[in-house]
Amino acid sequence: MALQIYITGKFYDKEDAKISVYDHGLLYGDGVFEGMRSYSGKVFRLKEHLDRLYESARAICLEIPMSKADMEKATYETLQKNSLVDAYIRLIVTRGAGSLGLDPNKTSDPQVIIIADSISLYPAEFYDKGLKIITASTIRNHPAALSPRIKSLNYLNNIMAKIEGLQAGCIEALMLNHKGEVAECTGDNIFIVKSGVLMTPPKDAGILEGITRNAILDLAKELGIIAFEQTMTRHDLFVADECFLTGSAAEVIPVVTIDGRPVGGGAVGPVTRQLLDAFKKLVHSK
Ligand code: PMP
DSSP, X not given: OOOEEEETTEEXXXXXXXXXXXXXXXXXXXXXEEEEEEETTXXXXXXXXXXXXXXXXXXXXXXXSSOHHHHHHHHHHHXXXXXXXXXXXXXXXXXXXXXXXXXXXXXXXXXXXXXXXXOOSSOTHHHXXXXXXXXXXXXXXXXXXXXXXXXXXOOHHHHHHHHHHHHTTOSEEEEEOTTSOEEEESSSEEEEEETTEEEEOOGGGTOOOOHHHHHHHHHHHHHTOOEEEOOOOHHHXXXXXXXXXXXXXXXXXXXXXXXXXXXXXXXXXXXXXXXXXXXXXXXXOO
8 A cells, every 4th residue: 555644634645645836835945844753653752843843833933723632643643544663754834835925924724744654864884883974064044044943844054064965975964053163963963972971062052952862861861971061163073082963863873983083983982882772772662
């Protein structure tokens, strides 16, 4: 059976799952989304994802035409329809079809799309041997232009950074903020370990406040690893002992080279391994 996609209350075969070409989500990237995973049939931190989705929508004056409870129900229905238990789930809410102008008041019927499928962000080998990344010259959105805390359908600057990475032979790239501080990678948050201490850029460094990031900070606390938010520059990364990235799609992935400099000994470090294992355990726990 074809993959079943949820669009605003109905299910469609993947090839018939379509929305209007006049939808402002397509015309202007006017909409919001979430990416999350289910493990053994349970969506990891669903409440946090729904809260972020509805907050992103609120920030762009987009009223999601269903309650969080109904969105949760529709998410599980989409999983069940596709007999999926371990899946990547994409929630999308667009502004809806309108006229060929920016005015959101001329749109109607925001579309809610739920896709449950698989995703492989990085080849499996990189989870063992680690990623090589470079710093992109494209910076993260200036917070005065568009808050990076909004998970909007506008990912063009992240895509530009991703292209820079790919052109340099790296499948991931680091993005700085407008002050030149470390923000995050194109779709993942970043952590470093220095002298046994875990650090990640603060929320106001121009990042998306990742749900996996927060799960790692919780795990560190449970494991007795000292962890805090710290403003950092590329220098802090160059002299770090360990580095890794986190995201719902990526999960936890080590970084072993940054701008040609090996991180620590150039191999995956012990704190990264410990957190990677603890994260696996956490997501698979009942
Ligand atoms: N930063 C950006 C820019 C992202 O798009 C994402 C999600 N892919 C993340 C960080 C990680 O967030 P989360 O752990 O909530 O998936």
